[in-house]
Amino acid sequence: MSLAARLSAIDDRIADAARQAGRDPGEITRIVVTKFHPASLVSELRALGVTDVGENRQQELTAKRAAVEEAAQHAGGSDGRSPLRWHFIGQAQTNKAAAIRRASDVVHSVDRVRLADALHRAADGDEVCDVLVQVNLTRDAGRGGADIAEAEQLAEHVLGLDSLRLRGVMAVAPLDEEPAAAFARLSAVADSIRRLAPSATWVSAGMTGDFVEAIHAGATHLRIGSAITGPRPARG
């Protein structure tokens, strides 16, 4: 199957799941996760109308974004398409915060006060960076994400940093649990944070293996990689 065919097959499944859940497919953003894949794949996706892409490592994100933007200019600059939105979805080291902020439009993985502070300090002028509080739904504290019990406090902290705009929450479902049960916990955290910040409406959840369950649990942003891009090449 071609890239275009895989993309439209996934979009059909997203739309079906949304309708089944009584939701409007238009309120769901599909982010294509392009990690490990070359910049040329991102350019192909953009030519197919993709507007949102996700990366999980800062160096790869920085290099790929530069390469994609250069290729677009080389191809004649304005091709009538809006610029891509780049989503950072990986665990973030505090000392990479400035580079992550420079290369991303949205940071999904704010999971501690120190990281939020570092992203805020890296602000350039008065531009604002969209962020999500990442919630750890597993029992393993080593996984990315704030504990459910701490997520609300972290959200309050982010609300005090004026160069960050809190948009909502993000999570990855644990491997050893039904995704629906895990996403229900995320949905409860999302509700409590929305009470603090009514505009923090995004719920970033759902990957290739569990996006249908995520849609049923209220996800607004899906992060889908391999079902669209095909298997990931080995990291070089």
Ligand SMILES: *Cc1c(COP(=O)(O)O)cnc(C)c1O
């Ligand atoms: C890789 C990745 C995805 C996409 O995974 P697929 O199973 O390939 O769809 C989504 N979210 C995060 C945080 C990832 O690292």
